[in-house]
Amino acid sequence: xxxxxxxxxxxxxxxxxxxxxxxxxxxxxxxxxxxxxxxxxxxxxxxxxxxxxxxxxxxxxxxxxxxxxxxxxxxxxxxxxxxxxxxxxxxxxxxxxxxxxxxxxxxxxxxxxxxxxxxxxxxxxxxxxxxxxxxxxxxxxxxxxxxxxxxxxxxxxxxxxxxxxxxxxxxxxxxxxxxxxxxxxxxxxxxxxxxxxxxxxxxxxxxxxxxxxxxxxxxxxxxxxxxxxxxxxxxxxxxxxxxxxxxxxxxxxxxxxxxxxxxxxxxxxxxxxxxxxxxxxxxxxxxxxxxxxxxxxxxxxxxxxxxxxxxxxxxxxxxxxxxxxxxxxxxxxxxxxxxxxxx
Amino acid sequence: xxxxxxxxxxxxxxxxxxxxxxxxxxxxxxxxxxxxxxxxxxxxxxxxxxxxxxxxxxxxxxxxxxxxxxxxxxxx
Numbered sequence: 001x002x003x004x005x006x007x008x009x010x011x012x013x014x015x016x017x018x019x020x021x022x023x024x025x026x027x028x029x030x031x032x033x034x035x036x037x038x039x040x041x042x043x044x045x046x047x048x049x050x051x052x053x054x055x056x057x058x059x060x061x062x063x064x065x066x067x068x069x070x071x072x073x074x075x076x077x078x079x080x081x082x083x084x085x086x087x088x089x090x091x092x093x094x095x096x097x098x099x100x101x102x103x104x105x106x107x108x109x110x111x112x113x114x115x116x117x118x119x120x121x122x123x124x125x126x127x128x129x130x131x132x133x134x135x136x137x138x139x140x141x142x143x144x145x146x147x148x149x150x151x152x153x154x155x156x157x158x159x160x161x162x163x164x165x166x167x168x169x170x171x172x173x174x175x176x177x178x179x180x181x182x183x184x185x186x187x188x189x190x191x192x193x194x195x196x197x198x199x200x201x202x203x204x205x206x207x208x209x210x211x212x213x214x215x216x217x218x219x220x221x222x223x224x225x226x227x228x229x230x231x232x233x234x235x236x237x238x239x240x241x242x243x244x245x246x247x248x249x250x251x252x253x254x255x256x257x258x259x260x261x262x263x264x265x266x267x268x269x270x271x272x273x274x275x276x277x278x279x280x281x282x283x284x285x286x287x288x289x290x291x292x293x294x295x296x297x298x299x300x301x302x303x304x305x306x307x308x309x310x311x312x313x314x315x316x317x318x319x320x321x322x323x324x325x326x327x328x329x330x331x332x333x334x335x336x337x338x339x340x341x342x343x
Numbered sequence: 344x345x346x347x348x349x350x351x352x353x354x355x356x357x358x359x360x361x362x363x364x365x366x367x368x369x370x371x372x373x374x375x376x377x378x379x380x381x382x383x384x385x386x387x388x389x390x391x392x393x394x395x396x397x398x399x400x401x402x403x404x405x406x407x408x409x410x411x412x413x414x415x416x417x418x419x
Contacts, residue, residue: 020379056379059361091379094361120364210346212371212412213354219409227355229344230382276381282397283384289394289401299405311344323344327351335353337408339401340345342359343379 001045001156004073005034006083006099008092012052017273020091022054024065026072033141037082040149044156049076055091056272058098065095066102073099074107080155083129085114085144086121088136088313090271097125104128112151114144115167118316122167131167136245136313222336225303227326229311229319230284230343231269232260232277241310243270249309249322251329254302259288271312272343284341303335311342345370356407356418358382358400366415372407373417374400 009015009022011032030038031050038047051072058065073081081103083096093115100111105128113129115122116136132147134140147165154161177184184201191198216222233241239250257264260281267277267284282288290302307326311319330338346369348355357370360382365373376382383397407418 017380060378062363090364091361094364120367123367124363208346209369210349210371212414212416213349213352215354215409215411217409219405222408224405224408227344227348272380274380276384276386279386280384283381283386283393286383286397286401289383289398292398293401293405309344319344320347323347324351326344327348327353330348330353331351338348338353338355339404339408340348340355340357341376341382342357342361342365343382 001080001152002076002078003041003045003047003152004076004078004081005030005037005047005050006069006073006081006096007032007034007050007052008058008086008089008095009052009054010092012050014052014054017271018275020054020056020273021060022052023057024051024053024068024072026051026075033085033145036141036145037149040145041152044153045080047082048078049073053095055089055095058095059091062098066098069099070102070106073103078107078109080109080152081111082148082152083111083113085132085134085141085148086119087114087134087138087140087144088116088119090120090313093119093121094124095121097121097129100125100129110155112148112155114148117167126167127169127171130161130169132165133167216337219299220297221300223301223303223334224290224299225330225333225335225338226285226287226290226306227338227340228285228306228308228342229314230277230308230341231267231310231312232265232281232285232306232308233268235264235266237266237268241268241308243268243310244312244314246310246312246314247318249307249326251305251307251326254287254304254306257287258291260285268308269310269312269343271310277343284343286339286341300336303330303333305329305333354408356404358404362417366417369415371412371415372410373415374403374407375417375419376400
């Protein structure tokens with residue numbers, strides 16, 4: 001079985017966040033985690049080429065990235081593609097998912113990946129990829145590799161992975177049932193009424209959506225607040241917000257602040273190249289422009305505090321809890337609307 | 344975070360670069376930004392031009408906040 005492996009700039013040995021804008025490149029043979037995969041796949045398949053792309057470049061140039069990577073992959077006529085594993089790296093997971101989408105649609109071959117269940121790539125792309133559930137960091141590589149290898153072996157044997165060995169894809173598959181639908185439905189209902197256990201044939205997807213609030217009527221009277229997941233904090237990061245998997249958020253005064261500078265503010269975020277934000281944090285938290293707009297009377301006022309956390313592998317439950325507290329505070333200060341910026 | 348602020352009854356606009364993630368987390372008003380490490384800036388421009396880019400994006404965000412929407416809306 002011929003396999004092409006897709007990895008990011010970090011696992012490709014190109015560099016860290018400073019190289020996240022690395023354009024796609026293809027290498028013959030294995031690179032990085034491909035080595036362990038190849039060893040474990042001996043006798044089943046071989047990684048014939050590795051495509052490496054920077055996580056930021058891929059996500060910022062989605063269409064071009066998909067087309068370029070597809071072209072690189074298809075030249076090697078693979079039978080299967082492995083993407084990642086991406087663990088809880090959001091941009092990497094999104095890239096692996098997008099590769100799965102385009103490869104699946106254009107080449108019709110399976111794409112196997114590995115991700116942590118909260119990686120946004122799971123939610124967006126799970127129907128295109130066969131995703132093995134991994135831990136939330138590369139420390140789980142030891143367990144992720146054998147799981148991916150097992151799945152590749154299933155495909156190599158001409159079979160389809162068994163449900164439960166991958167993250168549910170939300171793909172419906174036809175099958176012949178012994179009894180017709182009405183009978184099965186009534187059986188289920190009877191079980192439910194008699195409080196017996198039964199298994200639904202179609203679990204309802206969970207949609208947690210919030211309806212949009214009414215717009216602001218008069219901007220010139222509105223109090224606007226700034227919130228960011230981009231980690232902008234006063235220089236020195238006084239609350240020690242973690243660079244990844246943040247356990248807290250900070251609330252900081254904007255009193256007398258009209259412009260964020262390299263001397264006064266910085267980013268605590270460890271998931272993107274901090275060079276630009278450290279030089280001028282207005283690039284993430286636009287305080288300078290909002291001050292101008294207050295002066296010009298375009299908006300009523302800027303809320304006297306901003307709120308920041310680091311959205312980098314941060315648990316969804318944590319982010320939810322931070323935002324609930326922030327919202328409470330915003331209500332106390334009678335804030336009318338929020339601009340939330342993300343990197 | 345966007346969704347929880349919205350749930351609390353405060354209109355919110357999400358300015359971000361990776362729009363598919365924003366759609367997945369359930370933001371209702373979305374303004375696509377410049378780039379991941381500098382969503383509201385462009386270090387290749389001189390300071391004056393860069394601030395214009397930022398102002399333009401903030402104005403889009405404010406416009407989104409004053410616009411009635413009935414579902415997830417991306418303000419290109």
